[in-house]
Amino acid sequence: MTTTDLPTSVPYRELTDKNGRVYRVGETDVDILGRKRKWMVILPWVAMMAISSAEYAFASAEETLAAAHSWNHLHVFWLLGVWVFFQAAVAFPAGKLRESGKLPARTAMMLGALGTLLGYLSLAYTPHVIVAYLGFGMFSGMGAGFVYATCVNMVGKWYPERKGGKTGFVNGGFAYGSVPFVFIFKNQMDTTNFRWILILVGLFLTAVVIVAGYFFKDPPKNWWPHNVDPLNPPDDPRARRSLKKNPPSVRQYTPKEAWKTGRVAIMWFCLLCSSSVNIFGIAFQVKLGDGAGFAGGIVATAMALKAVVNGTGRGVIGWLSDLYGRKQCLVTVFFILGISQYALLASANAGNLPLFLLFSSISGFGGGAVFPMMAAMTADYFGENNNASNYGMVYSSKLVSGLAGSGLGALVYGAWGANGAFILAGSIAVFAGFVSMVLTQPGRDKNGKKIEPNPNPISREAM
Template structure:
């Protein structure tokens, strides 16, 4: 077996399983970056907190922005759609730059911090709506895309043996961070202070992203934690169950190889549908609640609860998927998300505030849970080495779902009213559950429930 010096204090060896997948073992997290790997859950989580307000709290500022700049409600929703478009569009190229070594993680986060402050400055001082589209929709969207792609894929690299719960926790930051800003934009910001509020929020969010990003560091390619033998069954029941339910990918797929598998595009379409429903709920829950006669404070509470449960759902669902399998969990989440849309509609029509709050939280849970599931599933199916690019391809479906959920959603509401729009969203969610039944890891034998590793490491096979 070959041993290669990595540094003066650590060595590693490479072993391979029966599928030919290589694992680099021997180096600890402290050898690589001088601190424990849980910090690479904490700092990515903080980075996600910093960009969350741009999506989840933006529509709460609709009334003030409309009055201050005389932008129509249509422009407000299309601004969000453009933001989501560019946030998703940059995921794949950002992943390519990251994995090629041309864009270190720290610099990617600095790009995100710059985009965040530019977005809020444009909302505060834009002389016309075109500047807002460029500043908030394009610059802030691109910046958020760099942060999102870097944070979500970073944690999977550091926890390849049990990535579901950790990925979910980091992904949850994308919703938690918006909660104080929902109340701020709804209850405090007005024509007298909107510029100061927007600038202050931009500076805070920019600082959080930049601070977190300064500590980012990638592990080496194929890295595997030394305390978990990839070729033997581990004694840790949590890790053993997670690996049984979600076996590692049979090999490290390049983006070209992943793109040739049908399952990647099935995942792309499933995320398109479910993300579209999630964005539709974010964009229209506040105006729907107001039209149904609920007080502004109640609507803000509903939106905040939605954001809290959305973030909680991302963390909890990752832990659940480690125990019961990613695909099985995704099927249940799609059913919950679709059913919740009918509940939001009925609760509003009934004028039942408690039911409205409950259905809003359920919808938020389902809408948030889909993203860490697809992020972890992409790594499970195609490997961690190129996960930023591979997940970037899957996540690119949000290019369309953002425009459909927000911009086209406003057209559907105008033509069919809220009833037709929520019924359509619910049916799409239920259909996504059917599609999720057909998602299976590529290259894995159909007759085997899990991959049995080759007990001989690389080098001994060659002897």
């Protein structure tokens, strides 16, 4: 039995709505945690910032790493793809272990910290590119996967009535936490100092993950905030509007049940498209800016802006989705991501630096905003109890997108040049926007009305 399953000394009730969904109410966040639940937003946010540099700042270190280790540039791009592959590969098995109680949140975070450290050490001291593929690509990628899966899914459990903005905020840390390292790797690191810079960065980020993860704790299964009635409209206008626009799942779906609805496959495909385009931009925007003749410091600034807006945009779109609906926001960001690829290419071809910086930021927003929407929609559609596994299935699209966006992107860029590659990337994102329009919540019609009614609500006392 894990600490999260241990009964508290505070009485609670289990309410069952007319669809059979159970809500555990009565215990406050302080009763369970010993502190306000906002700490289960702040600490995951800090941990997500710590793992973000491995993906979002990696392209800024590409030239130095290639020169220092005498690597082919394709090796470096494929290295990022391998990292993304293993980061996504961990999501589903980690979710299953977490939900079974075999992998407590704290343990998952310690594994993530170890992977982070091994990744930076391997980049600093690798005798051969194969060691980098193992140390950075596999171990660091898996470590980031443990942290990512734990942080994102925990927030939805602690804020089941208002998960969009909170999930988006935490998810945003995965992007803008890389900002200082973009400048360090691009402008300060060279072949004479890269080892000690990588070691210091690795030690610092590892310590951040350890400290944040030490305080992680899940709520009990089916937990619901004591001050929000799950069977009636809440008094809080923010929660009331969010639940109206994004009603909770009609029941708790297992991964097998979620897959059978058909929604997981659609979400998987859409995330594959957007993630491939996002990773392609991370890997090749620096190259595009260099080809346009922009100075290295300007290119680093563009990447930093991309990361900042990518991260802050996740929080903003999460907040907006609470107000206007998750699906509506998801479709919108797909189109933003696609159109921004065309605009970014056009600004580079024109040598227009202000527009390049602007569309770099917009591209970052579109690329980042998809992830919290998918995470929150997974909980909205299939419930919170199996969310780590269910979102793990959706998020596993990055198994392919990392290799497609970085590795295959390098081949397309080499064969078709920047014009063909960025036009293709934009078209893929726009296509995903059209596909996402067919998504509807299981158990509800397209207007949100329930179509799987069960008996009347039941209330039973428990201790």
